[in-house]
Each structure stands twice: as C-alpha cells, then as structure tokens.
Amino acid sequence: MKTNPRSSLSITLTVWRALFLREAISRLSARRGAGAWILLEPVVNILFLLAVLSLVRVHSMAGADLVIFVMIGLIGFFMTRNPALRGMEAVNANTALFAYRQVRPIDTVLVRCLLEGVLMLLVLVILLAGATLTGHQGWPQNPLPALAAFAGLWLLGVSLALPFSVAGELVPELRDIINMIFRPLYLISGVMFPILAVPEPHRDWLLLNPMLHGLEVLRTAWFTQYHTAAAVSLFYLYACALALLFLGLLLQLRFKHRLVAQ
C-alpha cells in the first residue's frame, strides 16, 4: 500500500494547473471565433467610444491623448469586470468537477480570474503595440504605478468574484442583478471622462468607486501632464480590494459545503 500522501499545497497547485489548462481550452474554443472575440471585444468598444467622442469633437482629455486615454480606461475597466463576472460563474460551470475531492469551489474561481487577467494583459500588450506603431504614446511615462494600478484593478476583480460566486450559488437571481449593476459602472468609473471634468459634489460621490481610482492612476502614470483629483489614490483601491477579498474568503469558507452540494 502506498503511504506517501501528497501535501495539501502540492495537490492545490496541480489542481490549479489542471484547471487553468482546462479553462483556457474551453475559453478559446467555446464558440466559433471565441479566441478572436477576446481581442475584438475591447477593440470594438474602443472604436465605438472613439467614434462617439470624436463626433462631439473631443480630441484630448485633460491634456491626454484621446486614443490612449480611452484604451487604458477600457482595459483597466475590463481588468476588474471580466474576472468579477466570469469568476462569478466559475462554480456553476464546474460542478461536474467537484466529483473529485481534490477540486474545491474556490479553486475554480481563482483559476478563472487568473486566466481572465492573463488574457486581458495579452490584449493590452497587443493594443499598446498597435497604438505605438500608429504614432501614439504606447508606453507609460511612469511604468511602476501603471503596473500597480492594473494589478490593483485585477485584484479588485478577484475580490469581487469570490463573494459574487457564493451569492450567485445561494441566490441564482443575484447573478442577473450583478450583471446589470456592471453596466452603469462602465459609465461612472471614468472610462470616458476625466474625473476633474465632473463638478462637486458629484465628484466626491464618484470617488467612492475604487475602480475610478485605478483608472485615474493609470492616466497619471501614462501622462505626467495629466491632472487628477487630489483624493485619487492607489491605497484606496487596494484597501477596498483587500477588504472585499477577506469578505469573499470568509464567505467561501462558510459556504464551502453548500457550493459543492448537488
């Protein structure tokens, strides 16, 4: 009899690896052209926003190049939205796999979020390369805060996916509501306007949204001449993300049996 049990850590790591490959395959081959759509969705969104904004004759945003402004705004937004919304469905999409005791619900959520982050990063690199080739400023003037902002936005997505996936399993109707909430978030997260263009007191209300902080930090990192509100800080973004992360982990732990129950 073999009495050489694998450690919990090594089991978790092999499960993550296996899940990551599994998720990647189904993400890229789910529908016809699913792979192309990963790149096309942000591109279409960017082109649409650019078209609308140039229609109202906006050519620069508080001293920032419009194309890059919209591009990093949208990608930053997707960096949070995609992990959050797709991670929410992870438990539901993988119920068949809980037949193997090695696979825990939280594994599926985390792995899916990681995959979404990696995909968005690839899209970002491709888009920035394209922007640079067409004469825009594709590289941030301060790369470190830009990286920290993208990482923070992604972390916020993970932190949202964890409680969302529990909520969606316990009360499936919440999934539709959460999906609905993310649509107006697109508008109020500052994807298409600089926060300084918003008058007080509305500006303070919008600044409650941690995503907006991430997007504004991205712009200041890209363009040193870009001005933003004094209250904008990465600290706020990370504080919100970590608070939600703990809430999410707590919920996952509390309801782990309910999530695998059939």
Add this chain to the structure above:
Amino acid sequence: MIEVRDVYKRYLTDHGPGRWVLQGISLSIPPKVNVGLVGRNGAGKSTLLRLIGGTDTPSRGEVERHCRVSWPMGFGGGLQGSLSGRQNARFICRIHGEEKNMAERIESIEAFAELGCAFDEAVKTYSTGMKSRLQFALSLAFDFDVYISDEITAAGDAAFRNKAQKAFRDLADRAGLIMVSHSESTLRQFCTAGIWLHEGRAHWFDRIDDALKAYKESMPS
C-alpha cells in the same frame, strides 16, 4: 483503512434542512476487503459512498482515509461535456498528480475505452454507453488502494461488459472495493463483506450473504 466516525448527514432542500439520511454511522473498513453496500432506494447508499470518497462532507462526524481512495465512480459525473474524452482524461491525470506518466495513462485509457476517433470529440456528443466506457477506463487507469463504485459494472454493450467484468475482477483482487449494486450476483461475485443500510444506520456483516439476507428479511414480502 477507512474510518467513519459517528457520521450524520442530511441535505438542504428548498424548504430548509431535510430528513436525516444517515444517523450516527460508525464503521472501520479494513484494507483489501471488498465491501458491498445494500439497502433500499433512498437508504443513503450513494450518500455514504460520496462521504467516503470525500466528494461531500458529513453534517456531523468525520471520515478518515488512511490510503488512496478513488473518486466515486460511475454516476455520470466528473466529465466536462464541452471537452473531449482525451482532454477530460488529461485533466483527471493532472489533478491526481500523474503529470509525469500522463502519456502512458492516456494511452491505456484510450485503448481500454475503445472509442476510436470519438475519444477526441466533445463528451456531450457521447451516448450513455460511450460515456460509461470512458468512465470505466478512467477508473482503471489509476492505482488506488480502495475503489468506490456506484453501479459501475452495468456499463456498455456485451463485448465491453465481458472485458469490463474481467478487469473489474482483477481490480477487486488487487485493491479494496466498496460498491453499491442492485444485482445480487454482482455483489456475491465481487464482495466478501457487506454493509446493510437501514433507517439511517449501518450494520456490518463479515459475509455478504448475511448482509443480503438481513436486507431481504427487512422487506415486506
């Protein structure tokens, strides 16, 4: 050695907690013993298998596995419909830490299941028989100390059934087996000991014949 200590289980239904399916089950299943589970429909046989396999957790009490225990084999679960048979097999190899000798595992699974080119097609296109072939092949590909089987032998067409029967026989000789089956002959063929589940409690019998007898006597004739 598998120890089940004072296990209670009830499921959550739409109207709050349901009835107690298992009420205070304590068992210790010795290694290399083939055990058959008998009991009426809804007596909790599959539930107990799932608890032993670690797929579900008891409401109270605990289950300890001191050896490599398989996943509960045979109830259609554990396969991802959108992926091919090969991709599913790879996934299962990976989570069981068999990444290094994955190629030969996959080969043996492919050879045993005899699915031909369907092995590379999505599992959702499989017929029930094809699915059970794949599941059976998957379960044979790993070396567990104890196999948990939920009606798995009743699978496939006649030719495959013969082959499966033989493979299952070898497996039962080599490792421990905990199985549920409604076929008495299957139980007699593979099992030495028996557990009779009745009204939420488990009764252990060293001989499967005694378990079957007790089960039959409990039924109104």
